[in-house]
Amino acid sequence: MLSGAVRRVSVILWRKPGLSAGLLLAPPLGWFLLIYIAALAALFISAFWTTDSFTGEIDRTWTLSNFQAIFGSETYRLIALRTIFMAAAVTITDVILAFPFAYFMVRLASQRQRVALFTLVLVPLWSSYLARVYAWRLIFAHEGVLNWVLHGLGFQSIEIGYTNWAMWIVFSYIWLPFMIMPIYAALERIPYSLFEASLDLGAKAWRTFFKVILPLAMPGVVAGSIFSFSLTLGDYITPVLVGGPGSDFIGNVVYANVGIANNVPFAAAYASIPLVVMGLYLMAARRSGAFDVM
Amino acid sequence: MNGIVQQQVGTEEAGLAEEPVIVRVSGVKKKYRDVTAVDHVDLEVRRGEFYTLLGPSGSGKTTTLRLIAGFEKPDQGLIELNGADVTKLPPYDRDINTVFQDYALFPHMSVAENVAYGLQTKGVPKDECKERVIEALRMVRLQNFGERKPAELSGGQRQRVGLARAIVNRPKVLLLDEPLGALDLKLRQEMQSELKRIQAEVKITFLYVTHDQEEALTMSDRIAIFNHGRIVQIGTPTDVYEKPADAFIASFVGTSNILHRHGKRFVLRPEKIRIAPLGQLFDEAGLHVEDGRILEAIYVGMFTRYVVALADGTEVTAVRQNFDRTTARFRDAAGTTVQVAWRPDNLFELQ
Amino acid sequence: MNGIVQQQVGTEEAGLAEEPVIVRVSGVKKKYRDVTAVDHVDLEVRRGEFYTLLGPSGSGKTTTLRLIAGFEKPDQGLIELNGADVTKLPPYDRDINTVFQDYALFPHMSVAENVAYGLQTKGVPKDECKERVIEALRMVRLQNFGERKPAELSGGQRQRVGLARAIVNRPKVLLLDEPLGALDLKLRQEMQSELKRIQAEVKITFLYVTHDQEEALTMSDRIAIFNHGRIVQIGTPTDVYEKPADAFIASFVGTSNILHRHGKRFVLRPEKIRIAPLGQLFDEAGLHVEDGRILEAIYVGMFTRYVVALADGTEVTAVRQNFDRTTARFRDAAGTTVQVAWRPDNLFELQ
Amino acid sequence: METKFARIALAAWVIFVLAFLFVPIILIFVYAFNASNIQSWPIPGLSLRWFVSAWGNQEIRTALGLSLKAGVLATSIAVFLGSSAAFAVHRFDFFGKETVSFMVVLPIALPGIITGMALNSFFVFWGLGLSFWTIVIGHATFCIVIVYNNVIARLRRVPRSLEEASMDLGADAWQTFRRITLPMISTSLVAGALLAFALSFDEVIVTTFTAGAQNTLPLWIFGAIRLGQRLPEVNVVVLFVMSLTFLPVLLAYKLTNQAGPMVK
Amino acid sequence: APAAPNYPQTIGKGEGALNIVAWEGYAEDSWIKPFEKETGCVVNRKYAGSSDEMVTLMRQGGGGEYDLVSASGDASLRLIYGGTVQPIDVKLIPDFENFVPDLKAPPHNTVKGLHYGLSYEWGPNVLLYNTDKIAAAPTSWSAIYDEQYKGKVTVPDNPIQIADAALYLAVKDPSLGIKDPYELTEKQLDAVVALLKQQRSLVKKYWALASDEIELFKNGDVVIGAAWPYQTITLKAAGAKVADTIPTEGATGWADSWMLSAKTKHPNCAYKFMAYVSTPAVQAQQALYFGETPANMKACEEMDKAEAGSCAKYHLDEATTYIKKIKFWKTPQKTCSDGSQTCTDYSVWQRKWQEVKG
């Protein structure tokens, strides 16, 4: 009885593939459009409104004043540039750290080593992000692990704690697993014969790397960079925990305005900077085929 | 091994005995963990030769090629190129190029860039490089495809880009690992003559791997037959087809009938058997004649294949060229009694 | 289309004219975006027939098969199975089974589970199901492999599981899409006779797709030749080989020489040409004789292929069965002047 | 093919990167035994008392429970929505197909603070009080992409002919899904779900905006960190969670890579 | 607009839960656990690091997520005028009558005679220093503007820190004419910001969390900074060599009130909680834990019981006079207390503070 009904439905769906597609697509599409995209749109409409700072009420008159305040102020420009620059620096660092690592996993590691390395890369994701960032403070502190080691080796101590250098290292650390995995996936898909063909045609290792391996692994690099770049771009906790003076990020300003000052319109206006940056980034990334290896 | 002796015979017969040896593999052995992929292989390829490695899957053909190219290092033995020991040189220092079975074209480069790659690594000046790339593309008839990406080409075209990419470097030896394996029948046949034409044009030594015996027979100057990591016979196409060293070769290279007579075993190729209706005489003298019964007649277009049961029960396959129009009635042959005959010297005794 | 007429001829010749039509495809058309994959195809397959679709890559063979199986819906036209219109039925409501080119074995099920799958979906009782699975595996000679997973089988064995999985359902029609395409030469030849044996045993109608003309000729009762989404000829193997409807078919099915005489074009198959040294007489009467010069002699083991230039400059290919031992000297034939001859009734005029 | 030098250099690099990844984690482990509640180097003394107090801490249990519940629910939603989107995109041709993969990646590619703010204002606008459910909705939104990516990658590797074979053998759409498609993609579903869960389980920024008065585990950790009174307890919790999740991570890897027989 | 009163007649049965927003150190297990046990109201705590954050949390999700907040004077008026909190019926709080008179109806939590907040604890912001590195106790706020401690200074990451600098400048540079550190004209504000920008190069870190500062001192990253007494107490307990002081310029400080959300879902638990934390015992516990002064004058005995002399140490014995010395946090507004519109408001302070931090 029931199976008969299932069968009839099956036949109807077979005859109308458009209906099946619609049924499959409706829930996720509905979810995104109704909950997420609509909310995003609403948020950025509010960027053109203002807030009464005392009562926190929103004044819905259209104005560009938020944007004027942002672009007119050197501080806000500086913070935006700092954030973007840091996101880029972190991304590049992670690529440099991750690439040889992933390469080793794909090419040199035995099957067992590969499982072990993969697990080791993933395990940090299961420990608390906050606790790990916090642990870095102990490493960078004036009387911390790093200086203790340096002293032990007879070096001068360095004052790296609560600086942008510290943030750079911590961010690179936090997002590294997100870079290793897609690069690994991309490298794994390169047929080994291409590598051999390059050597066969007289290219040495370096040339092979830059001319063949790197370009072909690029989608993986870009996929990884989506994570490292966007996650850095949107973070505000790491600057609070390990940053010093002059370490505020776009996220801190946004958070200060939305989470503290309750000035959502201003926060939305400022948040449109990372939104635009990421939008452009994603378009470029999609063209590179990065979405296929994420 | 009787390979060495036959090798001599082979080169003479192919008229290449005077050419210098360009690749010499001596006593090479290669193990992967517990699999011996290549076991004491010796071979000598002479300049300008079209030399084929033929053998069943897993017999060590690819491994031999990879050892020569330098992608693998032998556990034992020596590889010489043009008289110099290259056993320890990396691939990029050997004057050899490879055409890969999966083509191994760089997907992010255009056809012209692919072909230019080897020249660029050697620092050939831009102008010369450009010229040679055009020349190579012309040779494989792809002069108008330089701007395309490999993904925009058909299988046969990719194959030809792979070839152009190798020959543009004018290597001493070109290694080809089942270069036509992925192509369909018609295309494969076309590419076979294309390859021969190109070899005649560039006069490069070809070391060719295949498991298709017909391909090996039609294209090669000499064939080395592999089995279980060893070379079991080296010789010209006629050698290996008509004087197979053992039963394995006899059945691997073409269809063959094995006859047991007087306690000995003989190879008899299907095309060597004449068939005539009972009572009709053969117009040739000195034939060995037996009675038989046709079990099956299979039309193959160019010829018809007959399965015949001899008086002693042996089933043999015979073929007959279809000199004349056939109709579906040819099938009616099945069941009729016939005479089969062959010249005794067409029997080849197996050791 | 002259296909219809020839179809009649074909069935008669194959001795199948009395059998009922089991698959009828009429006026079927299928477009993908802007590519017309199949264009007004009509065909009738009779019960018990081994019917082959032959044609170059991209000519619409697979699409036709998928339309019959129900994986695609035609834009126009009708598909009838055993007299009933099935055009609008999904695959699971058609009494047809398919053997896929990539085998499409379920990797998570054992061989026996794969074979049992179709019976289970039909709710065949357990006992009967088990029996029929064993029977089907016996038929493909895999009775001891039931417990294995597909990954643990060789290519040829997987192929046979695919076959068993289909025939166990005793469908009215079995569709096979290049079932041997992925196998290597030796294995393919073995599987060809295996397939014929099985068809003889189960007596199911086979609708077979291939692009290998030799395979089509040796196995089929009738062949439909596809080109550019259309059927260009339907007939028995001898029909399509010896009376090709046009130049495309002549060259696609086997090698062929096209001769221009008296303003007309004729097909002449290579095996129909006799070659004799200059001055030697042919031992047959009524032959048309011309002079020629051998340009090239290619040894193919079973026969030798000669490229001959006729007096008027036409190059023709002739083959000669190697009745006797050959040596490498056969190459020396190149350059000699010869006589070539053929029976005039072996010329087939092209429209 | 790599030279000996390259092999050694790469191995050294791997060890360096692993050290980089694990030094902070080792510190977390060690400082779970800190006698003092302030992290200073070297460790002032060892004690097990934080294990005792963490074990007895009701807030931690509540937070852990909330995180688990939210993670499981969000993951379930993500599995459902992510896989149906993957199916639709893989199976059918429709207008705007490209945009779907673009859209699902947005919540994770856009800075978390934007996603958080957007969702927050959405909930406020509709008068939905922040609650357990708003956490779930927020997490599900950015977890969908993980499942989507995993499933679509697998679907691309499963030959279409398998499903056709099933229908050919008489199975209707539902039977085919249950007996063929689901087993084929199940490992990728599990792997995707595990990763999605991990992501949800450790999320701070979006959660800050979507959680009401309740604390998920990361929010509790953040609270504990800002107080500075019971940091070792945080470390104890992290140690505990990590040792619990070691196995699932291993499993996830095995599952993602176990596609061997599917390809050939 | 301020919410109208909606008093319960009596405190009914607890709802089983209570969500509070509190300063770090304001909701410790040692007094929360007994409360939970006694009333069955499970307390969910959310910590906020600044008054601004408190305001936002109270308004989050349209309000009603949290029942109570321990708001300081710079947040309380914003909560009142934003309609976020409702008047409290002080008759239901038995200990109300024992409060320091100035804290019964202070202007920061009482509007038009309605008690929107119940005063809790109060205290000064102090100057914290490392006694190992700084032998002589500093006596002026100038220490945190001193090149001598370059890279070893920490101050709170909070716009209200501008008032601390203004307080110092008011003494150092009387020509500016700063009378009230929370009422600054644009010119005065610019001068203060200039000083703070100078200070920035000395600052190791602007601390955002109480634990930040504790670690900074403990790990030797800083030797001096502006702090709450809480940090001093925690550091001393961990054996760090630190001391704090109120410099001669005086100090800013806080007077906190518990305020009840206008949309509270747990009013009974909230009243029970307010009554509980107003008792002398809890007031004393809180005061000693954080290092501040109770609102309830009866807490003096309890304090001395727990720590001899602590009542005097935290000036509860002279509360009525001591309270006048502290410049309590309040929200800067455009309208100065003299009615002119020349002052700078809080949103301007926020922008300026962002500029200072960079």
Ligand SMILES: Nc1ncnc2c1ncn2[C@@H]1O[C@H](COP(=O)(O)OP(=O)(O)OP(=O)(O)O)[C@@H](O)[C@H]1O
């Ligand atoms: N990298 C490898 N690791 C382990 N074993 C290998 C490796 N490469 C080849 N082998 C084994 O060595 C033997 C010879 O393999 P090889 O590839 O040379 O055969 P082949 O003659 O080229 O076969 P085919 O015709 O299938 O390409 C086989 O048994 C194969 O399994």
Ligand SMILES: Nc1ncnc2c1ncn2[C@@H]1O[C@H](COP(=O)(O)OP(=O)(O)OP(=O)(O)O)[C@@H](O)[C@H]1O
């Ligand atoms: N799903 C599809 N979408 C778009 N075009 C298609 C699709 N399937 C087939 N085609 C096109 O339809 C035409 C016929 O294809 P079909 O697969 O039927 O050829 P075929 O004869 O089976 O070729 P082959 O021998 O290569 O298998 C080709 O041009 C092909 O590119």
Ligand SMILES: [Mg+2]
């Ligand atoms: Mg090989």
Ligand SMILES: [Mg+2]
């Ligand atoms: Mg096809």
